[in-house]
Amino acid sequence: MTPPDDLARAVEAVLFAATEPMPAEAIRAHVGEGDIAAVLETLAADYAGRGINLVERGGRWHFQTAADLAHLLRRDREEARKLSRAGIETLAIIAYHEPVTRAEIESIRGVQISKGTLDVLMEAGWVRPAGRREVPGRPLMFATTPGFLDHFGLESRRDLPGIDDLKAAGLLDPVDLAFDQLAVEKDDDDD
């Protein structure tokens, strides 16, 4: 990068502080006489390899951040969030019964699902739309994704424990059912 002369410094400063891209004449109005065109070319070459570039668009010049660094200007911050109870139950029904329509999910769950619940599951990348059921109204069906298997460490859906396994593990114990029911209803209100 060449050390800038007074004119180059002036052009640099004017373009930096400008609210919008400037044609050479407008720059001249600020910095006075001189070979503005040559200075602009030199500056553009000086900045070419840097994080800031001097570019021309339709006769107007402006500084911008280098295009290949645009991703740095947007910082994604991931925050781990636990799935709600409505979410995990809906996901379980889809996993065990797929492909399954929303109405079927609700009938199995015995509780309506709010709009956001399926959105969250799709945002998480675990559930996808899977065609339409050929019945009146042609409702959308849902199924799990490969991402779902990944996240839960499953080779395939067949690895999900069956009803008998659940019973053996005491997961079908009717104790606390009434309490569960209350909790589910409350959970759905929160969605």
Place this chain on the structure above:
Amino acid sequence: MTPPDDLARAVEAVLFAATEPMPAEAIRAHVGEGDIAAVLETLAADYAGRGINLVERGGRWHFQTAADLAHLLRRDREEARKLSRAGIETLAIIAYHEPVTRAEIESIRGVQISKGTLDVLMEAGWVRPAGRREVPGRPLMFATTPGFLDHFGLESRRDLPGIDDLKAAGLLDPVDLAFDQLAVEKDDDDD
């Protein structure tokens, strides 16, 4: 000017795109690991002779136009609203004495501060309330902000013009303390 490496380019781009001065930690959040401090120093040196400078104010970094080019840029720009004499003196007292109470400001100026004076300084973003002095009445104290350092081009309060001389001359000490000091010296002379 050294050809920038990837990290320098990234830091350059992020600072260039930022709407606010950025501390090194915030820059790191965008560009990832690396010796950000060293890169900032190198960039600041690289830009020192140019029309754009990289400067640090109160631990935060930003690009700005070189001060000697102000005359080229000032056109079409409204002059910053002029601060009253009371405003300037009050600001100086807060900056050189902070944190300082209203009563202390008034005792130095020998006159009450009108209601609007502190409001104007706070509205400009240069002065902020800074806790209460633990004396009877618990009066509010005032101090300067990072925005104050930004605006007046100070890296830190240590850069306040002449602050070291004023301190050495005891001119930042209250009158009572200075008086006692003189009395002691006088006694010593008499011995």
Place this chain on the structure above:
Amino acid sequence: MTEDDDILKLDLEGWEGPLDLLLALARSQKVDLKQISILALVEQYLVFIEQARSLRLELAADYLVMAAWLAYLKSGLLLPRDPEVEPSPEELALRLQLRLERLNAMREAGARLMARDRLGRDVFRRAAPEGLRTVRKARWTAEIYDLIAAYGRISARTRPVMHVVHDRQVMTLEAAIERVSALIGSTIEWASIERFLPDGASGTFRKSALASSFLAALELARQGRVELAQKSPFAPLYLRASA
């Protein structure tokens, strides 16, 4: 009258209080504030106030208070020392000089501050920065156990439930009445209720038999077929056939 005095007079409105005026007068002495003659300063101030009055300019009260205090200081400095008076006039004069120094220091600091290269006046930030954005994204998590347990919960909730009661050995009240009636017929002496229980009865069946036999005894007593005796609460219960 010097030119300075004229300016001061015309600018009366602009003073930021008496200390400010004193400082302006002090600086007109054109010496370092440390070397200033307080006596001369007092004189200047009093003359200034006198002039303002003669011009019928309205003076705020604090200017007059300062004038009174300076007049007192002046007389103290001029008259012979009175060692009883504390603080001494010299001390007061020194304090005044220290205050003027401090105000002057801050006034000069303020001027130097204002003369710096100021953002938006002398130096400029980029007018149209692209801006930085932080996009918050939720990373949803759930454990396989949560999934399976959830399905178990749903299944349990929606499965038809059949209630089965365990087969238990009990003695019904009817059976007890029959048994106690049969046995009491041949018992003339008092006999404890335990004697009426089936031989070898144990565990929950014995408890059931005891409870039912007790109720049976009460029922038979009501019918007048049995007499009951008990010494005190929880003492053994005795039965015999009615006479």
